[in-house]
Amino acid sequence: MDQTRFLRDVAELAKLQGTPGQEMPVVSALAARFEAVADEVTVDHMGNIYAILHGSGTGPNVMVTAHSDEIGCIVKDIDADGFLKIEKTGGVLASLLVGRKVNVAGHFGVIGAKPGHLQTPEEQKQVPPIEALFVDVGAESKAEVEAMGITVGSPISYMSDIETFTNNDRFAGKAIDNRSCCVLLLALLEDLQAERNFNGTITAVVAVQEEVGLRGARVAAHNVAPDAAIVLDTIPCADTPDTKASGHAVAIGNGPVIPVLAGGAVRGHLLSPQMKNLFIRYANEREVPHQLAAMSGATTDAAAVHLEQKGILTGAITFARRYSHSPVEMADVRDFIHGFTLLKALLEDAGDWSDMSFLSTEN
Numbered sequence: 001m002d003q004t005r006f007l008r009d010v011a012e013l014a015k016l017q018g019t020p021g022q023e024m025p026v027v028s029a030l031a032a033r034f035e036a037v038a039d040e041v042t043v044d045h046m047g048n049i050y051a052i053l054h055g056s057g058t059g060p061n062v063m064v065t066a067h068s069d070e071i072g073c074i075v076k077d078i079d080a081d082g083f084l085k086i087e088k089t090g091g092v093l094a095s096l097l098v099g100r101k102v103n104v105a106g107h108f109g110v111i112g113a114k115p116g117h118l119q120t121p122e123e124q125k126q127v128p129p130i131e132a133l134f135v136d137v138g139a140e141s142k143a144e145v146e147a148m149g150i151t152v153g154s155p156i157s158y159m160s161d162i163e164t165f166t167n168n169d170r171f172a173g174k175a176i177d178n179r180s181c182c183v184l185l186l187a188l189l190e191d192l193q194a195e196r197n198f199n200g201t202i203t204a205v206v207a208v209q210e211e212v213g214l215r216g217a218r219v220a221a222h223n224v225a226p227d228a229a230i231v232l233d234t235i236p237c238a239d240t241p242d243t244k245a246s247g248h249a250v251a252i253g254n255g256p257v258i259p260v261l262a263g264g265a266v267r268g269h270l271l272s273p274q275m276k277n278l279f280i281r282y283a284n285e286r287e288v289p290h291q292l293a294a295m296s297g298a299t300t301d302a303a304a305v306h307l308e309q310k311g312i313l314t315g316a317i318t319f320a321r322r323y324s325h326s327p328v329e330m331a332d333v334r335d336f337i338h339g340f341t342l343l344k345a346l347l348e349d350a351g352d353w354s355d356m357s358f359l360s361t362e363n
Contacts, residue, residue: 001187001340003333007171009183011162014175017103019072020089020212022155023047026068030182030206037189038204048220049206053189059200059351060227063312064188064343065217065301066181067210067233070174071325073097073156075104075135078146082139084109086156088130090211091325095127100327102135105154109137160327170252172330176321181232182206184336188343199351200227210301217301221308228275228356229314230343231302234331235259235295237320252320253332255289256339259316263299269306274356275315278346288342291320313356317343 018026027047034041038051047068071090078084084104099113112134116124135156139145162173185204192198203224208216210233221229238244239251250257258279260271283290306314317339322330354360 001184001191001337003337006183006187006336007162007164007333009186010171010176010180011173013179013182014162014173017106017155017157018069018175019074019155019157020069020209022072023068023208026179026182027206027208030068030186033186034189034204037186037193044219044223046216046219047208048216050220050224051189051204053193053202053204055198055200055202055351056196057199057351059198060353061201061203061224062347062350063203063205063221063224063226063229063305064185064347065205065207065220065229065231065305066185067178067207067216067301068182069208069211070157070177070179071211072158075150075152075154075156077152078142078150080142082137082141082145083112084135084137084145084150086130086133086135092130093325094130094133096326097130097133098128101159103157103159104135104137105150107137107148107150108159109135109156112136158327169334170330170332172323172328174327174329176329176331177234177324178210178232180234180319180331180336184232184340184343187340188347191344192347198348202347207301214299214301214304218304218308221305221312225309226312228350229302229305229312230346231300231305231314231316232339232343233300233316233318234321234329235293235298235300235318236324237322239320240322250291250293250320252322252330253334254291254320256335256342257291257293257318257320259293259295259300259318261294261296262316263303264296267303268296268299269302269314269316271315272313272358274358274360275313278353278356279315279317279342282345282349283342286341286345288338290338290342
């Protein structure tokens with residue numbers, strides 16, 4: 001996988017607005033790109049993309065999925081003076097919204113910040129709740145806002161371009177969660193299409209509405225009914241001064257992360273021993289650095305996928321990101337290069353995977 005091209009494609013896709021339920025610009029761009037690397041491409045009424053690639057022989061149907069949406073907000077109300085009240089869609093932190101530049105349905109806006117000169121000492125110590133925040137799009141009336149095509153329900157997202165650091169391995173910006181994995185999925189199909197060095201079928205899925213309850217992946221898994229599934233996503237890490245004490249010992253630059261547990265006791269995903277052993281075996285054989293993680297406070301689409309049909313054998317390969325759900329998410333491109341190596345090896349050998357039944361392993 002070419003590093004320069006990967007970073008360029010991530011920057012292009014991350015720039016697009018694609019909040020939950022409003023992923024149309026991202027889905028349109030991705031569907032067009034998948035047309036060049038897949039045998040069949042369709043988009044369902046919900047917005048999930050299905051890109052199918054057939055191998056050179058018979059074998060399993062493996063679904064590999066990444067989600068297209070980013071956290072954001074929607075317009076909740078428009079007041080008489082043209083200011084927009086907002087509501088969250090996904091894990092947006094109110095503390096990261098104040099004073100930000102935002103994209104409101106294609107229009108430039110800013111989230112208001114009360115001047116410090118006018119704040120009381122108590123206000124200066126507090127984070128305004130989401131109910132107190134508003135967006136200013138430079139309008140002077142509700143009618144002017146509506147004439148711009150902005151209505152209740154219009155999407156709002158951060159404006160924050162992807163930038164690379166001096167060492168050129170790390171990059172930061174908005175929507176790295178999860179446009180980075182969408183690009184990885186594209187690169188994967190491009191390589192596999194050219195070589196056709198696998199048996200069976202690969203169904204690449206770009207799922208919508210992950211940030212509001214893993215909704216698109218649930219529908220996609222039901223529609224595809226694969227023999228096995230691999231979920232690609234980015235996950236929070238704790239390798240900065242303010243997070244190291246958490247005990248969540250995942251760091252950027254140390255290779256892809258294999259979550260053995262994700263989500264809480266009621267809703268989440270426990271990696272099966274079969275998939276765990278498979279991932280680790282291929283990582284070791286290909287000398288891919290990797291990390292194992294148990295993350296009770298985060299989850300992926302695997303939590304939805306593995307419960308569909310009669311139960312789908314599912315694992316996740318994820319990538320550590322700093323400053324999660326912020327306009328300055330940060331990741332290391334080397335992790336994605338290593339993840340690409342692992343994924344390609346797994347899929348090229350999918351027709352020859354050893355016994356994956358529940359009783360085939362005890363640990």
